[in-house]
Amino acid sequence: NAGVTQTPKFQVLKTGQSMTLQCAQDMNHNSMYWYRQDPGMGLRLIYYSASEGTTDKGEVPNGYNVSRLNKREFSLRLESAAPSQTSVYFCASSGADPSYEQYFGPGTRLTVT
Amino acid sequence: RKEVEQDPGPFNVPEGATVAFNCTYSNSASQSFFWYRQDCRKEPKLLMSVYSSGNEDGRFTAQLNRASQYISLLIRDSKLSDSATYLCVVDQAGTALIFGKGTTLSVSS
Numbered sequence: 001n002a003g004v005t006q007t008p009k010f011q012v013l014k015t016g017q018s019m020t021l022q023c024a025q026d027m028n029h030n031s032m033y034w035y036r037q038d039p040g041m042g043l044r045l046i047y048y049s050a051s052e053g054t055t056d057k058g059e060v061p062n063g064y065n066v067s068r069l070n071k072r073e074f075s076l077r078l079e080s081a082a083p084s085q086t087s088v089y090f091c092a093s094s095g096a097d098p099s100y101e102q103y104f105g106p107g108t109r110l111t112v113t
Numbered sequence: 114r115k116e117v118e119q120d121p122g123p124f125n126v127p128e129g130a131t132v133a134f135n136c137t138y139s140n141s142a143s144q145s146f147f148w149y150r151q152d153c154r155k156e157p158k159l160l161m162s163v164y165s166s167g168n169e170d171g172r173f174t175a176q177l178n179r180a181s182q183y184i185s186l187l188i189r190d191s192k193l194s195d196s197a198t199y200l201c202v203v204d205q206a207g208t209a210l211i212f213g214k215g216t217t218l219s220v221s222s
Contacts, residue, residue: 033209042214043157043200058209090156101147102210104156 001026004105006091012111013081021076021108023091031094032074033058033102034066036087043090049074081112116140117213119201125219130191134216136184136201145204146177148186150197151215157200160186191220 004025013019025032033048035058045058049068063085065077074093078085088109092102119136126132138146146163161168163175163184174187184201201213 035212040214043212045209048209100145101159101162103159106156 003027004091004093004103006089006105006108008108009106010109012113013078014113015082017081018077018079019081020078021089021091021110022073023075023105024073025091025093025103025105026072027093027095027103028071029093029095029103030071031096031100031102032068033092033094034064034074034076035090035092036060036085037090037107038087046076046089078110081110083112086110086112116205116211117201117203119199119213119216121214121216123217123219125221126191128191128193128220128222130220131187131189132191132218133188134186134199134201134218136186136203136213138182138184138201138203138211140203140206141179141182142206143203144206145210146175146184147202147210148173148175148184149200149202149212151200152197157212160199188218191218193220193222196220 007022034046035043044060047066049055052071067075090107091105094100094102148160149157150160151157163177167176172189176185198215198217200215
């Protein structure tokens with residue numbers, strides 16, 4: 001099993017460009033998450049999906065949209081990238097509900113110039 | 114008060130030392146507690162869950178004190194490979210998980 005996979009691993013965008021970060025899990029988990037991690041800030045939740053067909057805002061949702069395409073896939077879209085969105089983005093998944101332990105993908109390092 | 118607080122360190126210890134990390138959390142309704150490990154430029158990985166009765170996994174021991182809203186992680190006989198950042202993680206009353214900013218450990222020979 002691959003666990004949680006993310007694409008791309010690295011990306012450089014210009015201000016105003018858009019892109020979609022892809023995430024997939026093969027553990028049959030119900031819940032999926034998107035976090036960003038910045039130096040000195042720790043992991044901050046952007047959006048999560050407790051089950052297929054539902055999404056909810058986390059701590060820092062502004063500037064992002066998400067789609068829970070099916071049980072396996074959860075994508076994060078930046079419609080108009082800003083330098084403040086330069087960060088490392090992690091996708092995670094968990095079993096029964098959001099209070100269970102989460103398993104992370106390898107991350108996407110995004111730079112917005 | 115921040116939801117999950119940890120001493121950022123760094124903790125610099127020699128191989129073979131015993132080191133303890135502490136974490137406090139603010140939500141008394143929290144039910145799930147974990148320690149994660151994160152290596153430099155890598156994703157966080159689950160180290161162990163923390164149970165009310167305390168639990169041990171090899172050289173690692175985790176304790177929970179609900180009355181004081183306090184979690185600890187003890188590492189015995191430290192190895193070079195234990196060098197990493199350790200994240201304290203607490204659920205937000207059955208909803209999302211809240212991650213502490215982490216405590217950095219550096220083990221030297």
